[in-house]
């Protein structure tokens with residue numbers, strides 16, 4: 233079941249104190265390599281698509297790549313069919329997923345990534361939609377997508393911006409750990425890889441590796457939670473396909 | 474358009490350092506009054522319904538009320554039709570709303586509250602589902618309800634457990650304020666009353682009053698956000714019906 237898939241799934245676009253995509257720019261350049269000249273950007277997670285595309289364009293141009301935004305394309309499906317690489321940015325995951333459905337991009341992106349093997353970069357909401365469902369997004373459900381099923385480029389869930397419980401907090405809302413545990417109270421729920429800010433997951437075919445400077449926690453239904461450092465091999469999570 | 478509606482919408486079941494419903498128990502007793510003898514509890518927001526009903530029963534019995542849990546009823550719709558008061562507890566709002574739909578309780582509860590005038594108490598998720606939609610829940614979408622439309626007992630949204638932005642935080646996920654602002658970027662979105670922990674909204678017919686010890690922020694699409702202390706009259710929010 234080896235696929236051509238190549239994914240770079242980033243927890244967060246901006247790390248505290250740094251610029252947009254600064255903390256992961258070297259990974260992006262290495263991941264895209266020399267063959268990619270232009271990247272197709274998907275700005276749907278934010279309301280101001282023009283402004284968002286401008287910020288992304290500036291960054292990718294500074295790294296030596298051209299950037300087209302799918303919201304400027306006459307035919308978004310054709311834009312996907314013809315692209316060399318895709319970058320889906322963060323924002324609100326519900327808004328993003330709904331727009332992917334509204335524009336009929338789910339099958340187009342799946343084919344391009346899983347069959348044609350073009351590189352896919354996701355950040356935050358763009359990482360959530362790369363997984364099997366958006367059940368473990370942190371975002372507010374400001375719109376109602378036709379399903380929580382997402383691109384399914386990997387057969388598990390990711391929780392980006394993972395936050396450890398704060399022992400000093402007096403706030404009584406659920407901790408992130410409690411929320412993910414509630415997800416696993418439901419039947420047949422897949423593993424959740426919770427990646428802290430500063431952390432990213434590189435997937436190449438059937439191999440998955442944690443990159444970045446912070447670690448990740450793995451939550452699995454009916455099993456103990458485990459902590460993993462950058463460099464960890466998460467390929468076994470791909471075997472559920 | 475005066476309705477018989479009587480609602481007590483609580484931000485949070487437990488306030489830091491206190492017991493279950495302790496911070497609002499005097500409001501509950503005053504709200505239910507002397508005529509109500511038994512309360513129908515809806516435990517759907519948590520996975521462990523038996524345990525949850527036990528906790529709620531203990532608390533309501535200590536206040537002098539009997540408690541039946543709807544999950545123990547042979548026919549949940551009939552249990553609603555025959556009840557004297559309803560209390561919907563907190564947990565996961567998506568799970569709660571899905572179970573309300575699955576058990577066909579939405580029209581039954583609406584009729585009981587809006588036409589028959591029985592008292593409705595909601596806490597956290599139970600407050601979210603009392604409003605027009607659950608678009609402004611803080612919870613993780615661990616299940617997919619058939620709609621985000623909720624009981625619609627009031628024509629606006631509530632954000633419970635409201636948290637002010639933390640200027641010292643290095644976490645880059647959206648603040649609560651940013652999340653609600655993103656909601657209002659969508660067309661035709663109703664006001665959002667953001668109630669801090671320790672805060673509750675009393676609705677009697679066409680009158681709404683903020684109670685408790687903390688304040689609330691009111692977010693309205695295209696208008697400046699405003700801050701309000703306990704005692705504030707929010708009746709104008711009911712006029713959108």
Ligand SMILES: [Ca+2]
Nearest residue numbers: 323324325371
């Ligand atoms: Ca987000």
Ligand SMILES: [Ca+2]
Nearest residue numbers: 564565566612
């Ligand atoms: Ca909750």
